[in-house]
Amino acid sequence: MELILIFFSAAIVNNFVLAYFLGICPFIGVSNKLSSAFPMGMATTFVMVLTAIVTWLIYHLVLVPYHVEYLEYVSFILVVASLVQFVEMFIKKVSQPLYRALGIFLPLITTNCAILGLALFIVLKEYSFVEAIFYGVGAGAGFTLAISIMAGIREELELANVPKAFQGAPITLIVAGLLALAFMGFAGMISV
Amino acid sequence: MKKQVTLFTEFTKGLWDQNPVFKQVLGMCPTLAVTVSAMNGIAMALATTFVLTFSSLIISLIRKLIPTQVRIASYIVIIATFVTIVDLVMRAQFPELSKELGPYIPLIVVNCLILGRQEAFASKNTPIRAVLDALGMGAGFLIALASLGAIREILGSRTLLGVQILPDAFEPWLVMILPAGAFLTLGLMMGFLNFMVLRKKTREEQELLSRHLQEPKMSLAKGQEA
Numbered sequence: 001m002e003l004i005l006i007f008f009s010a011a012i013v014n015n016f017v018l019a020y021f022l023g024i025c026p027f028i029g030v031s032n033k034l035s036s037a038f039p040m041g042m043a044t045t046f047v048m049v050l051t052a053i054v055t056w057l058i059y060h061l062v063l064v065p066y067h068v069e070y071l072e073y074v075s076f077i078l079v080v081a082s083l084v085q086f087v088e089m090f091i092k093k094v095s096q097p098l099y100r101a102l103g104i105f106l107p108l109i110t111t112n113c114a115i116l117g118l119a120l121f122i123v124l125k126e127y128s129f130v131e132a133i134f135y136g137v138g139a140g141a142g143f144t145l146a147i148s149i150m151a152g153i154r155e156e157l158e159l160a161n162v163p164k165a166f167q168g169a170p171i172t173l174i175v176a177g178l179l180a181l182a183f184m185g186f187a188g189m190i191s192v
Numbered sequence: 193m194k195k196q197v198t199l200f201t202e203f204t205k206g207l208w209d210q211n212p213v214f215k216q217v218l219g220m221c222p223t224l225a226v227t228v229s230a231m232n233g234i235a236m237a238l239a240t241t242f243v244l245t246f247s248s249l250i251i252s253l254i255r256k257l258i259p260t261q262v263r264i265a266s267y268i269v270i271i272a273t274f275v276t277i278v279d280l281v282m283r284a285q286f287p288e289l290s291k292e293l294g295p296y297i298p299l300i301v302v303n304c305l306i307l308g309r310q311e312a313f314a315s316k317n318t319p320i321r322a323v324l325d326a327l328g329m330g331a332g333f334l335i336a337l338a339s340l341g342a343i344r345e346i347l348g349s350r351t352l353l354g355v356q357i358l359p360d361a362f363e364p365w366l367v368m369i370l371p372a373g374a375f376l377t378l379g380l381m382m383g384f385l386n387f388m389v390l391r392k393k394t395r396e397e398q399e400l401l402s403r404h405l406q407e408p409k410m411s412l413a414k415g416q417e418a
Contacts, residue, residue: 019371024220025304070280073298074272081265110264113221113302120295165387169217170379177375184372 003134006127010138013189016114017146018180023114027147028172037151038144039098043087045140047109048118050083052136055119056129076119084110114143149179202321206328212305213336213378214385219305222296223337224374230353233341234334235289239282239297241330243274244306245323248314252322255315267310272301305333343377344368 016022023044030040055076063069088106092099109115118139122132153175162171212218222240227233247270251258258266279297282290290297300306309329314322345351348368350358367373 021221021225021371021374022299024224025218028217028220070276073276073279073301074269077268077272077301078265081268107264110268110302113299116302117295117299120298124295163383163387165390166379166383170383170386173375173379173382177372177379180370180372180375181367184370 003131006131006134007138007141010135011142011145012183013186015142015146015183016117016139017143018176018183020117022117023112023143026108026112027143027150027176028169029108031147031150031154031172034148034151034155037147041140041144041147043091043106044109044112044114044143045137047080047083047087047115048140048143049133049136050087051080051115051119052122052132053129054079054083056122056127056132059123060129072120072123073116076116080115080119081110114139146179150176153179199321199324202324203328203331206325206330206332207335208332210329211332211336212329213333213340214382216305216308218308219303219333221299222303223340224371224378226293226296227337227341227344227374228348228369229345229351230338230341232289232292233337235286236293236296237330237334237337239278239293240300240303240306240333241327242278243271243300244309244330245326246274247271247306248309248322248326249319251310252314252317252319258315263315264307264311267307267315268301271306271310275301305329340374340378340381343381344373348373 010016014020017024017027026040026044031037058075058079059069059072063071063075084106087109088099091106118136122135125135127135150172154172157171157175166174206212208215210216213220213223219240222236226236247267250270251267275298278300279290282293282297309326313325317325342352345353346358347365350356350360350362350364365373368377
């Protein structure tokens with residue numbers, strides 16, 4: 001039960017994008033079309049779960065026993081960077097069309113704050129190994145949900161008559177603000 | 193050959209022409225997350241500037257030693273080192289501020305602004321230019337974060353830098369200190385700035401057009417005089 005609550009808390013109530021502002025860059029950059037936003041969300045989720053697993057192991061099996069917690073950031077970011085490289089090679093081998101569709105965005109996952117943020121939050125909240133995995137899946141699902149909704153709205157937005165000064169980033173931010181307001185309706189539903 | 197840019201422009205371009213937040217839309221996570229108050233915004237911008245300046249300096253010093261294949265990884269390790277320094281110093285010297293900024297200090301590591309400047313500028317230019325560029329970008333970041341923080345703090349909690357400036361009769365706008373307020377405020381600010389730039393541009397175009405229309409008449413008049 002606790003695990004399910006952690007999942008929903010990360011996915012909906014404390015959505016990474018709309019409540020913690022993590023992963024805003026791809027959220028604004030890649031949310032033009034649903035067909036690229038959804039795979040991007042899935043790729044990010046995949047990296048997030050792997051990151052949760054690997055960083056938890058590194059933190060609790062290497063950094064804590066040797067009292068070198070201050071190396072946290074350096075080691076975490078290296079793990080994330082190599083994981084992304086690995087995922088890129090994996091996708092290239094398995095699915096060429098998907099690789100071509102995601103091509104430019106994949107390296108960007110490294111600098112997606114949501115990934116490193118996830119690793120840091122897991123340390124901060126002192127989750128156990130299983131909880132960390134559920135938290136990673138939940139955060140990824142929340143990211144996919146937010147970026148897909150955003151892409152759906154932006155596809156409609158192309159047909160709308162937006163004032164010239166607000167085209168591009170400004171209107172996207174305002175839409176994101178309204179989305180964040182909507183997601184606030186879930187606030188206080190679960191407190192983990 | 194590339195046009196030689198003066199050292200001064202290297203610094204000032206970050207303030208407005210290439211302002212990281214308003215023009216390049218980089219480094220959005222900290223911009224939106226910590227600007228609940230002006231003080232937080234300023235602290236965040238200063239921490240980012242510190243990391244940006246020193247990593248720019250180091251990277252531009254060793255830019256010829258880094259193999260291109262592993263450059264991104266090397267940049268990230270250098271940046272992460274400076275972020276660790278900032279984090280430890282802030283925890284020791286300003287524990288309250290450090291607690292308030294929470295995980296957003298370590299997240300400077302993945303601020304696209306910093307990595308972007310290393311990739312686009314520091315790895316191709318001399319140390320002096322790289323440092324000036326970093327300082328300019330940092331100053332532009334500071335302008336953006338401080339103004340956004342100030343607006344949100346004034347409307348959301350009636351204060352500016354902790355001093356109350358709006359009367360008690362003013363009901364604070366709760367939405368301003370919530371996540372939604374960050375998105376809305378920044379969106380409106382960017383839209384407004386774009387609007388001003390567009391208006392200036394159309395005005396200049398009209399001026400140019402009217403000048404062009406007047407010119408033939410003047411040359412005609414000159415011809416008659418002759």
